[in-house]
Amino acid sequence: MDKLTYRQLRKHSHPECVVCGSSNGHGLGLDFRVAGDGIVEALFACDKVFQGYPAILHGGVVCTILDGAMTNCLFARGHAAMTAELNVRFRHPVATDSPAKVRAWITSSTRPVHELAAELIQDGQVMATAKGKFLEKSAVGWFGKAGK
Numbered sequence: 025m026d027k028l029t030y031r032q033l034r035k036h037s038h039p040e041c042v043v044c045g046s047s048n049g050h051g052l053g054l055d056f057r058v059a060g061d062g063i064v065e066a067l068f069a070c071d072k073v074f075q076g077y078p079a080i081l082h083g084g085v086v087c088t089i090l091d092g093a094m095t096n097c098l099f100a101r102g103h104a105a106m107t108a109e110l111n112v113r114f115r116h117p118v119a120t121d122s123p124a125k126v127r128a129w130i131t132s133s134t135r136p137v138h139e140l141a142a143e144l145i146q147d148g149q150v151m152a153t154a155k156g157k158f159l160e161k162s163a164v165g166w167f168g169k170a171g172k
Contacts, residue, residue: 030058030100037104037161043092052089054126056096064097065127070146072120081118086144090154093128094140098158101130105138105158112154118146136160 034044034056042051044066054066068089076082091110098105118124128142136159144152
């Protein structure tokens with residue numbers, strides 16, 4: 025799927041996403057890019073405002089970033105899907121005020137279920153990893169007004 029279609033699908037599916045929605049003034053504002061081999065990636069500044077313990081990025085923010093990366097990976101492949109299962113492994117604390125990169129890729133895809141993996145890297149070291157299962161919109165529908 026080309027980049028324009030990817031961006032259109034992302035904008036249509038969740039324009040105010042807290043991770044990547046450009047119209048969410050309170051969001052993280054990650055700008056995902058399609059890299060080689062079907063991988064998407066984005067940089068995150070790890071601002072101190074997102075800390076849990078002093079100088080450490082909050083674990084919930086780490087989970088959110090990994091989940092958002094996997095969702096964007098699906099958009100890049102033309103799929104709109106919701107998280108059905110998310111497993112995160114925290115390998116090292118993520119420091120605030122030091123940029124990090126998040127990457128995601130599809131590991132298995134049997135519609136309507138897609139399995140993905142993601143990692144958050146800081147200073148060349150993998151800080152957290154995730155595995156997720158996602159269910160396509162057509163299989164579950166959106167809740168409430170979402171997806172309209």
